[in-house]
Amino acid sequence: MKYVTEFRSSDLAKGLLERIHATSRRRIRLMEFCGGHTVTVFRYGIRKVLPDSIEMVSGPGCPVCVTANSDLDRAIALARLPRVTIATFGDMFKVPGSRGSLQEAHAEGADVRMVYSPLDALRISRENRDRMVIFLGIGFETTAPTVAASVLQAEQEGLENYFVLSMHKICPPALRALADSGEVRLNGLICPGHVSAITGSQAWVPFAKDYGLPCVVSGFEPLDVLQTVWMLVKQIEEGRSEAEIAYRRGVTFEGNTHARRVMAEVFETCEADWRGFGKIPGSGLKLSARFERFDAQEVFDVDPGPAVESVGCQCGAVLRGVVSPPECPLFRKMCTPEDPVGPCMVSSEGSCSTWYQFGGDLES
Amino acid sequence: MCLAIPAKVLSIEQMSAVVDMGGVRREVSLMLTPETAVGDYVLLHCGYAIQRLDEDEALETLRIMQDSGLLEESR
Ligand code: SF4
Numbered sequence: 001m002k003y004v005t006e007f008r009s010s011d012l013a014k015g016l017l018e019r020i021h022a023t024s025r026r027r028i029r030l031m032e033f034c035g036g037h038t039v040t041v042f043r044y045g046i047r048k049v050l051p052d053s054i055e056m057v058s059g060p061g062c063p064v065c066v067t068a069n070s071d072l073d074r075a076i077a078l079a080r081l082p083r084v085t086i087a088t089f090g091d092m093f094k095v096p097g098s099r100g101s102l103q104e105a106h107a108e109g110a111d112v113r114m115v116y117s118p119l120d121a122l123r124i125s126r127e128n129r130d131r132m133v134i135f136l137g138i139g140f141e142t143t144a145p146t147v148a149a150s151v152l153q154a155e156q157e158g159l160e161n162y163f164v165l166s167m168h169k170i171c172p173p174a175l176r177a178l179a180d181s182g183e184v185r186l187n188g189l190i191c192p193g194h195v196s197a198i199t200g201s202q203a204w205v206p207f208a209k210d211y212g213l214p215c216v217v218s219g220f221e222p223l224d225v226l227q228t229v230w231m232l233v234k235q236i237e238e239g240r241s242e243a244e245i246a247y248r249r250g251v252t253f254e255g256n257t258h259a260r261r262v263m264a265e266v267f268e269t270c271e272a273d274w275r276g277f278g279k280i281p282g283s284g285l286k287l288s289a290r291f292e293r294f295d296a297q298e299v300f301d302v303d304p305g306p307a308v309e310s311v312g313c314q315c316g317a318v319l320r321g322v323v324s325p326p327e328c329p330l331f332r333k334m335c336t337p338e339d340p341v342g343p344c345m346v347s348s349e350g351s352c353s354t355w356y357q358f359g360g361d362l363e364s
Numbered sequence: 365m366c367l368a369i370p371a372k373v374l375s376i377e378q379m380s381a382v383v384d385m386g387g388v389r390r391e392v393s394l395m396l397t398p399e400t401a402v403g404d405y406v407l408l409h410c411g412y413a414i415q416r417l418d419e420d421e422a423l424e425t426l427r428i429m430q431d432s433g434l435l436e437e438s439r
Contacts, residue, residue, distance in 0.1 A: 001405070001419050001422055002370070002386075003370035003405055003417055003422060004370060004386075006426055007426075012426070012429045012430060015429065015430070016429060034366060035365075035366075036365075036366055036367060061366070062365065063366070064365060089365065116410065116411065117411025118411070119393060119410075119412075120411070138365070139365055139366070142365075142366040142368065142409055142414065143365065143409065143410060145396050145412070146393075146396065146409060146410045146411065146412040149393065149395040149396060192366060193366075194367070194368045194407065194409060194414070195366060197407060197414055197415040198414060198415075220367075223429060227425070227428075227429060248418065248421035248422075249417050249418050249419070249425060250407050250417055250418075251415075256396065256397070256414060256415050258396060258397065258398060258399075259396040259397070259415075262396060347365065349365060349367075
């Protein structure tokens, strides 16, 4: 078992597809909450082989994309402070804020370093005691525990020059906002696999029960997504609405309780600003009082100035699933991965970047 | 960003492990999955193992997929 190639078998895909075609009767719309699923759907041409009755829309599950300009501006303002080093996941580097990006700040002399892990940021802190190293905490429940663990480790080691700017967000409140708005009619939800590895499928039970929205947690290989679609179609055709798991090898009902404990030790929930949604109560994570000295928001006083949105960019509507990237007038014309206007074109799992990369403009 | 990659745990020393990711070796933290044992496959995200993979469940999933195909063929 390699846990990868097995889940790419075209024979098994054929069987699942036949099953989907044979079972699907109603016209339905399914949302991939997670940008990673959108990538799988496009990379393996899944949209093209599904029955016409099934429409797929992408959702807000791209942490970089939903980061509001006000937060980006703060990160960029921090980068411009003397003796500050910013450590960030690469996806954030090119994202345009209200006035420039981290990349531009870097070109103008700011010390911005791309890292793969918060552990790399800890190492940079250890090796550069004369600098204040701020890690940009971006990500959902998948990533927040890793950043929480890095803060615990910094505390243990007595590292005094490690800070976190937490822009972490949690998924269920955003999904609730999406469902409450009634803006897009959804018949089923492809639930994020690695968020669920932490939260467990229990996180989606309220959506299945209270909103009557069939939910299935999916992995990221093509067979995972096909199996998830099949399970959703079955729920819909049978008139059921449950929170099920297709990704059983990585996700349980309970999730990773230990990781959630680490996360709860370091972070507490707060209001967060989501691109496309605005402020959602209880949807963000900030460092709790005990860890205030690691909190870049508390320690550094910067004025990022007023947040301004790029003119014409439809990222907000794309993230709510109401506009598809080719419907944005800037798509492929003014806005490309080389010269992105909005974050959905920058992040490797942003819808606009996925449509651009896999020729998604040829479909609708 | 929520990408997590399966990796096999080769050795463990305290809270860190050496894993094999398709031929590449890496050191990762087990702070979020302290119950991990040598030989386990874990989901790796940002330098941390965030969950252990369950081989029985993986085989069962493949079996279900197989059955779904066979059912169609025998129809
Ligand atoms: S194509 Fe560019 S400008 Fe249009 S919504 Fe996507 S990121 Fe924004």
